[in-house]
Amino acid sequence: MFRVHGTKIICNGAALYKCRFHCAGKNNSIVVSEGAILRNCKFKIKGNNNVIEIGDSVSIKDGEFWIEEDGNRIEVGARSSLCGKIHLACTEGTCIKIGESCLFSSEIVIRTGDSHSVLNLEGHRINHAQDVNIDNHVWVGQRVCITKGTHISSNSVVGTGAVCTKSIEESNVVIAGVPAQIVKRNVTWCNERI
Ligand SMILES: CC(C)(COP(=O)(O)OP(=O)(O)OC[C@H]1O[C@@H](n2cnc3c(N)ncnc32)[C@H](O)[C@@H]1OP(=O)(O)O)[C@@H](O)C(=O)NCCC(=O)NCCS
Numbered sequence: 001m002f003r004v005h006g007t008k009i010i011c012n013g014a015a016l017y018k019c020r021f022h023c024a025g026k027n028n029s030i031v032v033s034e035g036a037i038l039r040n041c042k043f044k045i046k047g048n049n050n051v052i053e054i055g056d057s058v059s060i061k062d063g064e065f066w067i068e069e070d071g072n073r074i075e076v077g078a079r080s081s082l083c084g085k086i087h088l089a090c091t092e093g094t095c096i097k098i099g100e101s102c103l104f105s106s107e108i109v110i111r112t113g114d115s116h117s118v119l120n121l122e123g124h125r126i127n128h129a130q131d132v133n134i135d136n137h138v139w140v141g142q143r144v145c146i147t148k149g150t151h152i153s154s155n156s157v158v159g160t161g162a163v164c165t166k167s168i169e170e171s172n173v174v175i176a177g178v179p180a181q182i183v184k185r186n187v188t189w190c191n192e193r194i
Contacts, residue, residue, distance in 0.1 A: 004021040004023045009032075014054070019040070019043070028048065032054040036056065037059045040062050051073045056078040056079065062086065069092055073094075073097075080098055080103070091129050101137045105142040106143075110134075111148065112131060141157070156172060
């Protein structure tokens with residue numbers, strides 16, 4: 001365990017290569033479980049009471065974890081692989097939850113907020129941040145963008161270039177396009193080319 005400016009970093013039994021931590025605030029924690037391997041990852045936390053949890057045997061390359069404000073949470077479930085450049089941004093006390101045994105390709109963006117405000121004509125903000133949930137065993141293709149309030153159900157595939165803006169409550173589907181929609185049902189996927 002070590003600390004970087006009020007952030008507790010616990011990584012017993014995990015391997016972290018060339019990872020960087022830019023942290024400011026109080027009571028933040030990053031927990032990386034046993035067998036996880038993180039290469040060239042960047043953690044940026046600005047706020048209090050935020051948590052990043054990386055599960056057992058997760059592998060992440062070129063990941064950027066970006067947290068602003070208080071009470072946010074980013075979770076990556078056991079045995080998931082985030083293979084290339086990925087940006088995970090959590091703001092306004094929200095959560096990004098990636099399930100177990102997921103596979104993420106490269107150049108992926110997942111964000112719970114929009115960084116700036118959209119207002120109605122009375123001057124009230126209408127684009128508050130919302131949680132993103134990706135269930136177990138989901139494969140996300142290259143150059144996918146997943147925006148606030150999205151839920152992707154288990155055993156599904158997200159096609160390359162998709163922009164996911166809505167929840168897909170059905171499992172075992174292929175979703176694709178802009179905005180992403182179901183293009184195939186009753187499928188699953190596996191890592192090996194069989
Ligand atoms: C998602 C994917 C795996 C689906 O493959 P598949 O099951 O063979 O699907 P199909 O090619 O039969 O496509 C089904 C329909 O979805 C459409 N579609 C497929 N992928 C699409 C995409 N990325 N964007 C928009 N539409 C797409 C097809 O045009 C087809 O439409 P139709 O029914 O009107 O003809 C594949 O399209 C894909 O995106 N592969 C890239 C994965 C990747 O990024 N790999 C990197 C290594 S991890």
